[in-house]
Amino acid sequence: MGLLELLNIRSKRPEGRVEGVEKVTGSGKYAAEYEVKNMCYAVLVNSTVPSGKIQSILVDKAKEVEGVIDIITHLHKPSVPGMDTEEKIKQSRFGLPIFHTDKIFFKGQPVAMVIAETLEDATFAASLVEAEYQKDSFDVDFNSAKETVALKAEGKERGNFDSWQNLPFTVDQQYNIKADVHNPMEMHATIAHWTGNDTLKLYDKNQGVNNVQRTFARLFSIPEKNIQVFSEFVGGGFGSGLRIWPHVLASVMGAKQVGHPVKLMLTRPQMFAATGYRPASWQRIKLASDPSGNLSGILHQAKNETSVYENFNDGITRVTRLIYKFPNLKTEAANVPLNLSTPTWMRGPGDCTGVFALESAIDELSYQLKMDPVTLRLKNISLEKHPDSNLPWSTHFLDECIDKGAKMIGWNARKATPSTVIEGDWYIGYGMAVGMWNAGRAEAKAAIIMSKDGSLVVQTAMTDIGTGTGTGMQNIAHEITGISKNKINIELGNSALPPAPSQGGSTGLSSVSGAVYDASNQLKQKLAEYASSVNGSFKGAVLENILLSDKSISLKNNSTVSVSYEELFEKNNLAEIRLEVASKPGSEREKFAFCSSAAHFCKVRVNKRTGKVKIEKLAVVADGGKIINSQAAANQMSGAAVGGIGMTLMEENQIDAKLGTLIGNDLAGYHFAVNADAPIIEVDFIHKPDPNINPSGAKGLGEVGIIGTAPAIANAIYNAIGIRMRDLPITPDKIL
Numbered sequence: 001m002g003l004l005e006l007l008n009i010r011s012k013r014p015e016g017r018v019e020g021v022e023k024v025t026g027s028g029k030y031a032a033e034y035e036v037k038n039m040c041y042a043v044l045v046n047s048t049v050p051s052g053k054i055q056s057i058l059v060d061k062a063k064e065v066e067g068v069i070d071i072i073t074h075l076h077k078p079s080v081p082g083m084d085t086e087e088k089i090k091q092s093r094f095g096l097p098i099f100h101t102d103k104i105f106f107k108g109q110p111v112a113m114v115i116a117e118t119l120e121d122a123t124f125a126a127s128l129v130e131a132e133y134q135k136d137s138f139d140v141d142f143n144s145a146k147e148t149v150a151l152k153a154e155g156k157e158r159g160n161f162d163s164w165q166n167l168p169f170t171v172d173q174q175y176n177i178k179a180d181v182h183n184p185m186e187m188h189a190t191i192a193h194w195t196g197n198d199t200l201k202l203y204d205k206n207q208g209v210n211n212v213q214r215t216f217a218r219l220f221s222i223p224e225k226n227i228q229v230f231s232e233f234v235g236g237g238f239g240s241g242l243r244i245w246p247h248v249l250a251s252v253m254g255a256k257q258v259g260h261p262v263k264l265m266l267t268r269p270q271m272f273a274a275t276g277y278r279p280a281s282w283q284r285i286k287l288a289s290d291p292s293g294n295l296s297g298i299l300h301q302a303k304n305e306t307s308v309y310e311n312f313n314d315g316i317t318r319v320t321r322l323i324y325k326f327p328n329l330k331t332e333a334a335n336v337p338l339n340l341s342t343p344t345w346m347r348g349p350g351d352c353t354g355v356f357a358l359e360s361a362i363d364e365l366s367y368q369l370k371m372d373p374v375t376l377r378l379k380n381i382s383l384e385k386h387p388d389s390n391l392p393w394s395t396h397f398l399d400e401c402i403d404k405g406a407k408m409i410g411w412n413a414r415k416a417t418p419s420t421v422i423e424g425d426w427y428i429g430y431g432m433a434v435g436m437w438n439a440g441r442a443e444a445k446a447a448i449i450m451s452k453d454g455s456l457v458v459q460t461a462m463t464d465i466g467t468g469t470g471t472g473m474q475n476i477a478h479e480i481t482g483i484s485k486n487k488i489n490i491e492l493g494n495s496a497l498p499p500a501p502s503q504g505g506s507t508g509l510s511s512v513s514g515a516v517y518d519a520s521n522q523l524k525q526k527l528a529e530y531a532s533s534v535n536g537s538f539k540g541a542v543l544e545n546i547l548l549s550d551k552s553i554s555l556k557n558n559s560t561v562s563v564s565y566e567e568l569f570e571k572n573n574l575a576e577i578r579l580e581v582a583s584k585p586g587s588e589r590e591k592f593a594f595c596s597s598a599a600h601f602c603k604v605r606v607n608k609r610t611g612k613v614k615i616e617k618l619a620v621v622a623d624g625g626k627i628i629n630s631q632a633a634a635n636q637m638s639g640a641a642v643g644g645i646g647m648t649l650m651e652e653n654q655i656d657a658k659l660g661t662l663i664g665n666d667l668a669g670y671h672f673a674v675n676a677d678a679p680i681i682e683v684d685f686i687h688k689p690d691p692n693i694n695p696s697g698a699k700g701l702g703e704v705g706i707i708g709t710a711p712a713i714a715n716a717i718y719n720a721i722g723i724r725m726r727d728l729p730i731t732p733d734k735i736l
């Protein structure tokens with residue numbers, strides 16, 4: 001193939017991610033990949049008991065290793081002003097007070113940190129540190145521990161609980177889900193560099209640089225502006241970067257202690273132990289309907305595990321209050337403390353867990369009623385208003401998602417009676433489920449900078465954890481200004497840039513897109529003002545009439561007037577034009593409720609002889625408002641679906657209950673979905689902008705891609721073999 005042909009093909013390819021080439025070629029640096037002059041390496045030493053007290057830590061042998069600079073323990077550490085009393089530690093809400101306690105809460109808890117000239121020296125020396133413990137009794141068994149914790153009301157009760165207790169169409173079942181881990185490809189790592197006594201530079205893997213900046217400003221009592229946090233490229237997060245984990249503070253303390261920059265990268269097993277996970281859960285759902293399938297009431301009870309040093313509530317019953325018009329509703333929850341590290345938000349947190357129980361129970365009811373599960377859902381979804389607040393949805397097209405998804409999977413081919421479609425050893429079934437997520441938005445700032453040559457830089461501090469935020473920002477700036485995409489550069493993931501919220505909860509693009517949208521429009525207006533000093537026709541030009549090209553500004557209704565940027569910059573004596581814009585939610589949030597939603601359809605094959613479940617096809621249709629970039633949006637949905645397949649069929653953070661040890665804590669021992677497990681995943685969108693959510697009309701998509709995958713698959717398995725799967729993961733032994 002000749003070069004011209006190649007270029008021709010390249011130019012026809014869909015436009016990619018702004019960070020695509022850097023990420024794929026490895027030239028984009030992750031936190032651990034930076035090199036800083038005079039940098040040292042830190043390695044954590046982890047507790048070998050799950051509960052108790054440190055009696056002594058013997059560091060002498062480790063100190064003899066050549067290259068070892070210092071060893072941090074709770075007895076030998078620099079001062080952290082925000083943690084110097086028990087009261088301050090509590091107030092800091094930091095979580096595990098690393099090196100500030102002699103108590104052991106879980107196995108794998110860091111008890112010491114070796115800092116050395118090389119990683120090899122530090123690793124070897126860490127293996128020589130010995131701690132002696134006073135051992136206490138411990139519990140890591142969620143199954144038995146959950147029985148000892150009482151449920152409490154969560155949220156307001158609706159209607160009358162007794163009124164629906166004896167209806168003939170009732171489902172009352174229990175559901176169990178094992179703990180899953182995020183474990184993004186990029187390791188959690190921090191390079192901490194005190195550039196002065198009270199100035200700190202951090203290269204860190206996280207989902208919110210401003211959050212990291214604020215936290216360390218508080219902990220070390222220094223001004224926020226003295227701290228700069230870089231997370232320009234992030235290799236996945238799934239929620240694991242929303243909190244600041246103990247190792248980040250450890251690296252900052254280490255750098256303070258030795259007076260050199262310190263790099264600390266966790267090992268994969270350490271990531272299993274101390275960067276969060278989706279907590280194991282138990283749920284009970286009791287729901288009932290009248291004979292025509294009108295839902296009468298629901299009781300949703302949920303328990304999730306947490307640590308003994310923090311109380312994490314996953315919010316499992318929230319989604320039950322969101323989707324359907326239950327006139328009577330009662331939700332209860334409890335957290336079960338165990339000797340494990342604290343769980344955290346993981347993709348579709350709470351809702352993803354809750355919807356497995358809810359959508360499995362609704363499916364079960366449909367078989368009792370002998371009603372198509374699609375029909376049952378369409379009858380009961382609250383399309384007009386949020387069932388709790390009674391505010392009208394700004395936009396809500398879950399019904400259209402369902403219609404579209406049913407066509408994509410070929411729902412008509414589904415047989416209402418289970419176990420009726422058989423090909424050899426394989427049973428074939430269809431299932432579906434829906435998911436919703438409150439569509440949030442927070443204040444975000446963005447800056448747009450134009451140079452004389454007409455090129456733009458769009459900036460925000462927000463990180464892009466792989467969702468395509470930067471690409472979305474470029475697309476919006478292009479759409480509004482008309483300037484070519486290849487002339488629009490994106491800068492993000494740096495706390496020195498205009499502040500933005502953390503990227504999480506499907507609020508990233510929803511928050512920052514408004515600022516980019518407004519900044520782009522303000523740039524057009526500003527350019528017209530400057531142009532009017534060159535050509536009077538631009539005086540008082542209205543936004544709709546301003547036309548930008550790559551080189552010049554002109555007027556739509558008068559194509560003869562045009563001012564080049566070069567002339568405009570020269571005449572106005574400008575080096576660059578910079579506009580910084582804040583965008584935040586306002587009174588629309590008092591008038592409307594906001595949600596994203598998705599319908600998940602699954603065609604599955606189940607082998608009755610081997611217990612193998614093969615997902616033949618997933619069809620997912622989402623209402624995410626305006627889709628800024630179809631490719632990035634579809635990636636979000638299909639990536640989430642693969643995560644959902646893992647959660648449904650294989651993922652389980654295995655724990656030895658006798659020893660309190662994680663036993664599958666690496667990517668070989670923890671079974672998750674790989675390419676061979678991912679079927680054809682077809683994704684589509686409703687493509688209707690939400691006119692109230694923000695100026696861009698885009699709602700979030702990160703979560704709804706996984707909220708509903710598990711019940712869609714479990715429901716398809718029931719349709720295939722007539723066995724109801726209420727415990728995840730659905731491993732072959734459960735099928736047989």
Ligand code: MOS
Binds near residue numbers: 238
């Ligand atoms: Mo996510 S759990 O919103 O990173």
